[in-house]
Amino acid sequence: MALDFLRQALREHLAWWGLRHFTSDREYFAWQRQQLSIEELNQLNSQAERKRTGDRFDEIAFYDLAAQPTILPVLYSQRYEYYEEIGLRTTARLGQAKAVLDFGCGIGVLTIFYARLFPEKNFVGVDRSSASVAVAQGKADKLGLRNLRFACVDVETEPLSGAYDLVVVTHALVQAEQDRGLPSRSWRAFEREQDSSQQLSFEQRTGLAIRLDRLCQVLNPSGRMIVNEKTRQLARRVPFQRALANRGLRLAERPALIRYQTVEEVVDDGPLYVLDRKGEAALNWDEQPERDQGQLFDPGAVSMSAGDADRMLYENHWPSAQRAWEQLKDRQVISETTRQAADGRQVHAERGRSRGQHYLYCANTFDQRQLVIVEEAHSAMLDEYYQEIIRGLT
Ligand SMILES: C[S@@+](CC[C@H](N)C(=O)[O-])C[C@H]1O[C@@H](n2cnc3c(N)ncnc32)[C@H](O)[C@@H]1O
Numbered sequence: 001m002a003l004d005f006l007r008q009a010l011r012e013h014l015a016w017w018g019l020r021h022f023t024s025d026r027e028y029f030a031w032q033r034q035q036l037s038i039e040e041l042n043q044l045n046s047q048a049e050r051k052r053t054g055d056r057f058d059e060i061a062f063y064d065l066a067a068q069p070t071i072l073p074v075l076y077s078q079r080y081e082y083y084e085e086i087g088l089r090t091t092a093r094l095g096q097a098k099a100v101l102d103f104g105c106g107i108g109v110l111t112i113f114y115a116r117l118f119p120e121k122n123f124v125g126v127d128r129s130s131a132s133v134a135v136a137q138g139k140a141d142k143l144g145l146r147n148l149r150f151a152c153v154d155v156e157t158e159p160l161s162g163a164y165d166l167v168v169v170t171h172a173l174v175q176a177e178q179d180r181g182l183p184s185r186s187w188r189a190f191e192r193e194q195d196s197s198q199q200l201s202f203e204q205r206t207g208l209a210i211r212l213d214r215l216c217q218v219l220n221p222s223g224r225m226i227v228n229e230k231t232r233q234l235a236r237r238v239p240f241q242r243a244l245a246n247r248g249l250r251l252a253e254r255p256a257l258i259r260y261q262t263v264e265e266v267v268d269d270g271p272l273y274v275l276d277r278k279g280e281a282a283l284n285w286d287e288q289p290e291r292d293q294g295q296l297f298d299p300g301a302v303s304m305s306a307g308d309a310d311r312m313l314y315e316n317h318w319p320s321a322q323r324a325w326e327q328l329k330d331r332q333v334i335s336e337t338t339r340q341a342a343d344g345r346q347v348h349a350e351r352g353r354s355r356g357q358h359y360l361y362c363a364n365t366f367d368q369r370q371l372v373i374v375e376e377a378h379s380a381m382l383d384e385y386y387q388e389i390i391r392g393l394t
Contacts, residue, residue, distance in 0.1 A: 001117070003088065010087050013113045014080060017139070018073035021080045028077070028263045035074045044071060052178065056128075056156060059175070063129035067107055072135065076109065081260040082267070086170050087113055089256065090226055093274060094118060097166035097224070101126065103215055104172020108136025108150060115140070115148035122147050124162060128154035155214040156207065165223040167215050174229045174240060175207040180343075181235030183365035187338065187348040190289055190319065190367060192238045199246075202239040209243070216247050221277060225249060228258060228272040234289050234367045237271070241285045249275040251283040257290070289367060292318035296327060297373060299355065311381065313357060314373040321369035325361045328354040335386065339393045349389045351382060360385050 014021075022028035036044070044065060051062040066075050087110050094100065094114060098121055102111040105125030115123045125148070127133050133152040140148050153160060182192045182202055203209035219225060231240040251273065258270030294316040316324055325331075336350040347364045358379035362370045374382060 001091070006088055006091055006117075007084065009117065010084060010113060013116070014083060014109070017076070017109055019077045019080055019083075019109075020073070022077060022263050023261070025264045032074050036070060040071060044075070056154070060129050060154075063106065063127070064131035067129065067131040067135045072107065076107070078262045082262065083109060085258055085260040086110065086228060086272070089272060090114070090168055090170075091117060093224075093226055094121065094166065095224075097121060097164075099162070099164045100124070100166045100168065101160070101162070101164040101215075101218065103155075103160075103167060103169045103211075105132075105136060105150065107132045108139060110170075111136065111148065111150075112140055112143070112145070115145050116143065119147055124148075124164075125150040126153050126155075126160065128152065128156075155211055160214050160218045162218055163220055164218055165220045167219050167223065167225045169211075169215065169225070170228045171230065173208055173211050173227065174231060174236070176205060177230060179206050179236070180366055181233065181237075182239045183235065183345065184367065185365075187346050187363040187365055188322075190234060190287075190322075192235075192287065199239055199242055203243050208240070212243055212247055216249075219277075223276070224252060225275040226272065227275065228270050230269045232257070232269050232271070234287075238287050241287070244273065244275060245285060248277045250277065251285065252276045252278075254283060255286070289319035292320050294318035294320035294324065296320070297324045297371070299329075299357065311374055311378045312372060313375060314371070316371045317369070319367055319369050321361070321371040322363065325359070325363075325369075325371050328352075328359065330355050337390055337393070341393050347389075347393055349386055349393075351386045358382055362389055 050058040102125045105111045111125040136150045253274040255271035334351045338348045345364045350361045359373045360382040
């Protein structure tokens with residue numbers, strides 16, 4: 001199917017759900033205020049906060065509330081571009097599958113879209129929010145879809161039934177958004193140890209283990225999985241990929257980085273993985289940082305940063321700062337500190353000199369790197385930054 005046709009069909013489908021596409025915060029929030037009472041807004045905000053910090057019952061309560069008829073279009077309009085991004089990519093990959101499971105389907109926006117497009121395939125949407133499932137089933141019934149059904153199941157407490165040749169999961173496997181993931185071996189490296197107890201701990205505290213195990217149980221041996229989670233940061237990406245690989249899942253395509261906007265905010269998530277369990281893997285799992293915009297330091301050509309442009313010779317806040325630091329010529333350390341921060345990160349801060357220029361380098365085991373280089377005349381500024389970092393660690 002042509003992309004333009006699909007995009008148009010999806011936009012009509014989203015409009016049928018009452019979703020609107022906003023690109024301005026001002027317009028979105030003005031519309032939100034018209035649609036929702038102060039009480040509804042307060043209830044939504046406090047339930048969202050409880051979801052962030054609470055247990056599975058708080059999470060279920062949030063999605064039940066989000067499925068209420070006044071709240072649904074307002075909240076889910078924020079996901080308009082997300083639906084476009086994920087919906088179109090998934091549609092293009094439904095392939096020959098006859099039986100498709102959409103796990104954590106929520107209110108079924110995309111599940112119903114797929115079922116409308118492919119009447120010859122059978123779809124099942126599963127979610128543990130009973131209010132979301134009721135909305136999804138109601139909408140499917142309105143369209144008289146016979147190739148789709150929804151079920152309220154919490155895989156944390158019960159297994160799934162059936163057998164599928166395609167399982168689709170988006171934003172439903174790794175529940176703890178704030179979980180930082182697995183630290184690297186040391187501040188000098190981006191690699192993660194192959195440590196089964198740390199891996200198990202990540203999978204258990206994020207709920208990933210039980211969800212993936214249940215999905216693997218209903219995936220046919222020759223079936224595929226399409227998975228997209230908020231696992232873009234290396235510290236989350238590595239244990240997530242290892243969890244997939246440990247269950248015999250292999251990359252059927254090169255993972256795709258996902259970017260969309262929620263109104264004005266640019267969101268980078270994914271990668272989106274297409275997986276299968278067939279024979280030898282042709283593609284390797286990538287456990288390295290993404291390519292970034294940082295350049296190596298060239299003492300001959302001075303690159304400027306915003307703000308301090310007249311004082312900085314070079315500034316790099318990306319993982320590539322590590323290579324730039326390693327390549328500094330005749331590096332002399334003036335002072336350095338390596339400490340364990342209160343939140344578990346190991347942090348290294350270093351003040352030094354390289355061929356008459358001064359640098360500050362900072363690195364930690366959650367992949368943050370920062371290298372700043374100045375002329376001798378401005379070195380006091382780096383001393384101040386250095387002290388600030390050390391104070392922040394105590
Ligand atoms: C962020 S929403 C994503 C919804 C949908 N996939 C989408 O992309 O719009 C996550 C959904 O996963 C569901 N979910 C989370 N854990 C689940 C579990 N253990 N069993 C069933 N559903 C679950 C939640 O109820 C929620 O509706």
